[in-house]
Amino acid sequence: LAKTTQPISMDSYEGQEVNITCSHNNIATNDYITWYQQFPSQGPRFIIQGYKTKVTNEVASLFIPADRKSSTLSLPRVSLSDTAVYYCLVVTRGAGSYQLTFGKGTKLSVIP
Amino acid sequence: EAGVTQFPSHSVIEKGQTVTLRCDPISGHDNLYWYRRVMGKEIKFLLHFVKESKQDESGMPNNRFLAERTGGTYSTLKVQPAELEDSGVYFCASSPNQREGTDTQYFGPGTRLTVL
Numbered sequence: 001l002a003k004t005t006q007p008i009s010m011d012s013y014e015g016q017e018v019n020i021t022c023s024h025n026n027i028a029t030n031d032y033i034t035w036y037q038q039f040p041s042q043g044p045r046f047i048i049q050g051y052k053t054k055v056t057n058e059v060a061s062l063f064i065p066a067d068r069k070s071s072t073l074s075l076p077r078v079s080l081s082d083t084a085v086y087y088c089l090v091v092t093r094g095a096g097s098y099q100l101t102f103g104k105g106t107k108l109s110v111i112p
Numbered sequence: 113e114a115g116v117t118q119f120p121s122h123s124v125i126e127k128g129q130t131v132t133l134r135c136d137p138i139s140g141h142d143n144l145y146w147y148r149r150v151m152g153k154e155i156k157f158l159l160h161f162v163k164e165s166k167q168d169e170s171g172m173p174n175n176r177f178l179a180e181r182t183g184g185t186y187s188t189l190k191v192q193p194a195e196l197e198d199s200g201v202y203f204c205a206s207s208p209n210q211r212e213g214t215d216t217q218y219f220g221p222g223t224r225l226t227v228l
Contacts, residue, residue, distance in 0.1 A: 043116070043203045043219025044155070091215070097168030098207070098215040099145070099157035 002027045002090040009107040018075045020106050022088030025069045033064060033071045036087045038105070044087060048073070075108075083110045114138065116220035118204050124226045130192040133223045137186070137206030143167075144187050145207075145217060146179060150200035161187060194227045201225070 005023040012018045024033065032051050036044040048055055050062040050071070061074040075082060085105040091098055117136045125131050137144045146158040158177070159169040163184035172179070176195070181187040191198055201224050205217040 041221070043205070043222050045219065046216045049216070097160045097170075098143075098217070099160060099168060099171065100147070100155075100205075100217060101157070102147075102155040104154060 002031055004088045004090060004103050006086075006088050006103065006106045008104065009109070011109045011111060012078055014079055014110055014112055015077050018078050018082075018108060018110075020073045020075075020086055020088075020108070021070060022073070023070050024088070024090050027068050027090055028092065031068075031090045031092050033062065033068075034089045034091050034100075035060070035062065035073050036089065036100075036102075038085045038087065039083075044102070047086075049091075078108075078110045080110050080112065082108065084108060116204055116206050116218050118202075118220040118223050120223060121221065122224040122226070124228065125194055126228050127196055128193045130190065131194055131225060133189045133191075133202055133204075133225070135187045135189070135204030135206075135220060137204070138208075138218055141206035141208050141218075142184070143207040143209070143215070143217075144181060145205040146187070146189055147171075147203040147205065148200050149203070150197065155203065158189075191225070194225075196227050199225055199227045 002024045034049040035047045037047050038044045048060050048062045052064050055062045063072045085107050087105040119134045144161040149155045157171040160167045161181045178190045201222040203222045205219045207215050207217045
């Protein structure tokens, strides 16, 4: 399983764009990059998933360069309610069991 | 649509006792997963059901843990006998199918287990 490395924590003011970068140097051909968000006392919640280039949904954008050894989660104009832990995960396609491997995540604190 | 539900939300038991956690996945989801986070560590995979069959139980820590999913609907995770190191939060997740590379998992709120 590809190991991921991301910042331990980040602070941001309300209304700013937040970019969280994740390194996954040994990502394999069949691997997808997936981000989850977790609020205190709740389970993780899927945000976005991508394989290469750029993916955008109503919540975030995910940028993946051509070598796929890193990815960046972009949250536009964050609000206080975006304060959470964000996990970058690598999921292997076709493995039969899609167990998710969580790291420590990045604790994002949005301040007024 | 109801999400993944777990019961109880919090359980406090003494060492040596038995506890059973329950997970109700999203209706129609064939895949059901158990994870846990113990003592401030990372969330770790325990096992994966496809319908009523165990697809992968490589994360189960030892034979004190027994997971079942009779009928392929809800699942239970029994810890017998419970030890102090079993304290933590147990999460359940479900997903509809395993189309390659798109297995989005929907997590429940977790059950906090405290073993005294």
